[in-house]
Amino acid sequence: MKALQKSIEVDFERMEGKFALAFRNLDNPTQELFFNAQDSFYAASTIKTHILLEVFRQIEKGIFKLSDHVRVKNQFQSIVDNRSFVVSLESEDSQENEQLYQFIGQSLPVSNLINNMITTSSNLATNLLVELVGIENISQIVRELGAKNTHIVRGVADSKAFELGLNNYTTAEDLLLILEAIVECKASSCEYGKKMLEILSKQRFNDMIPALLPRNIKVAHKTGSIIGMRHDSGVIFLPDGRKYILVLLSKDLRNVRESVEMLANISLRIYQFMVK
Numbered sequence: 001m002k003a004l005q006k007s008i009e010v011d012f013e014r015m016e017g018k019f020a021l022a023f024r025n026l027d028n029p030t031q032e033l034f035f036n037a038q039d040s041f042y043a044a045s046t047i048k049t050h051i052l053l054e055v056f057r058q059i060e061k062g063i064f065k066l067s068d069h070v071r072v073k074n075q076f077q078s079i080v081d082n083r084s085f086v087v088s089l090e091s092e093d094s095q096e097n098e099q100l101y102q103f104i105g106q107s108l109p110v111s112n113l114i115n116n117m118i119t120t121s122s123n124l125a126t127n128l129l130v131e132l133v134g135i136e137n138i139s140q141i142v143r144e145l146g147a148k149n150t151h152i153v154r155g156v157a158d159s160k161a162f163e164l165g166l167n168n169y170t171t172a173e174d175l176l177l178i179l180e181a182i183v184e185c186k187a188s189s190c191e192y193g194k195k196m197l198e199i200l201s202k203q204r205f206n207d208m209i210p211a212l213l214p215r216n217i218k219v220a221h222k223t224g225s226i227i228g229m230r231h232d233s234g235v236i237f238l239p240d241g242r243k244y245i246l247v248l249l250s251k252d253l254r255n256v257r258e259s260v261e262m263l264a265n266i267s268l269r270i271y272q273f274m275v276k
Helices: 002-014 044-060 095-101 110-119 123-133 135-144 159-163 172-183 190-200 256-275
Strands: 018-025 032-035 069-071 107-109 218-226 229-237 243-251
Touching: 002 018, 002 032, 002 256, 018 172, 018 256, 032 172, 044 110, 044 123, 044 135, 044 172, 044 190, 044 218, 044 229, 069 110, 069 123, 095 123, 107 110, 110 123, 110 190, 123 135, 172 190, 172 229, 172 243, 190 218, 190 229, 229 256, 243 256
Parallel strands: none
Antiparallel strands: 018 032, 018 243, 069 107, 218 229, 229 243
16 A cells, blocks of 8 residues: 555646545545545546436436436526526537537437436536526535535536635545445435446546556546546446445646546556555
């Protein structure tokens, strides 16, 4: 553990940028590592895990069903002045998300929107789900689960809010707590916790935590990115049934490609530590 910790410290010191890490072996919680884990980072798309959690919490309460339909629209209110804005195609991380825009004016099941929000990180699907469950409820469940340094104030693509610094922030430690709550059924029943993890395991962006791991290793995770920032946070399931959580956050990156490669290598070394 000490050698692993030292090697991570060396990597973080040699690369230009700011980094945070949280790691915990869920089967042996004494094995954990934290680097800058309480430092605040712009959350980017990592908040989509929190939204997912609240969606399933409300499903479990019977407020709506996975099969219920939501009207697809592209008009949302800015938290700055309540004026409407649209989610542009340019803001989407994947070309696959263009398909959702073809359904504007029609209705889609909640299950479709969830998959779009997580697997291809659709911003349009995200804002539709935020409107469905309420930003206040998402923020409340996060606080209830102990993520005290996470601040969720809006959905995504609200450029007016972004320019004024009215953004969503989180920490590596808080993201670990949220994922731990899902795995250990603290936020919902284990039935719904398993469903959330299954959706997260279908993530299409895999250049960080899973990138260098053996292909048979299941990783349920959610990424986040914006200019100069790359995040990943997930649960890694080992073939022997053990599992661990790893959160990697970064900002102010001078060389994004090299930083992502470094973080992927750190993920590999933690995996090797777990299986040695």
